[in-house]
Amino acid sequence: MRLTEIYQCFCDETRLRILNLLTSGPLCVCHFQDILQLPQVKVSKHLAYLREHNTVESYRDQNWMVYSLPKAPTRELLANLRCLEECRTEEPIFAADMERLQKLLPEMRVPPSPARRQTQQSDPARVLFLCTGNSARSILAEYLIRKIDSRRFESYSAGAAPRKHVNPLAVRTLQEIYGIDASGAKCKSWKTFHSVPFDFVISLCMEARNAAPRLNGDPISAHWQEDDPAAFEGTPEECYQNFIATAARIETQLQRFAAIPLEQRERLRLEHEVRQLGTV
16 A cells, blocks of 8 residues: 555545544444434545545445454554554544444444454464563463463464573473463574464563564564563572562463453554553
8 A cells, every 4th residue: 555545545534533433443334424423425435435545444244334444454554543543632523533432332233244253253363472582471471371261362482582491480380370381381482483474472571572573464563561580689489489470460461461352353453452451
């Protein structure tokens, strides 16, 4: 998608209002009419323009015509949508639209897309956790998400500069606190997963975040900063207790992550929610 096409779509207030609403999820034409308080002809005209320029997608379900943001938006489109989300609070009309949307949500029914109906509750989300050495934080996250919900998540971990062995305190914490056998865990370079398509790539330290590679599958990336428990200095028992505390914090983040209804979120909203977990 060329930048000129994107800016042509973004240069009209009504189209901006439509895109703003779609960051919260798919909507039908009737929903836009109610929220924007505009006639059907005008709403449909703008939706058709956005669809022709590949800024929105649509599908029909019986008498419903449902619109959503693209399942695989370009980097340029994502950047401009993020800018819209950041700036919309300064425009009262966008705030009013979102308020009306929130009031409608309890009564709204939006049929899922055919592709989503086929994949819902079947394919687990593939998640890669990254840290520097892949010996502690990312190992804890990889195994804890499996315990939380192995049906919905397929987890892996890797490091920017992997160490030779997984930290024994990470293995001990998983075994004694969570009843998880991680004795077979190994430190791996993220180069191991260069060709693997992921849905999410989550970094747990700044080094991994800054050096994170481009991976297949156009994954949603997020950063959840967590101090390296292996760097903690103290008695053996104090070091172990620090590992336990680190695992508890990571578990809390993962519980929040697992609570997000992934199959019901459009990419931009999902990306925002997952990244927000890193600011909690």
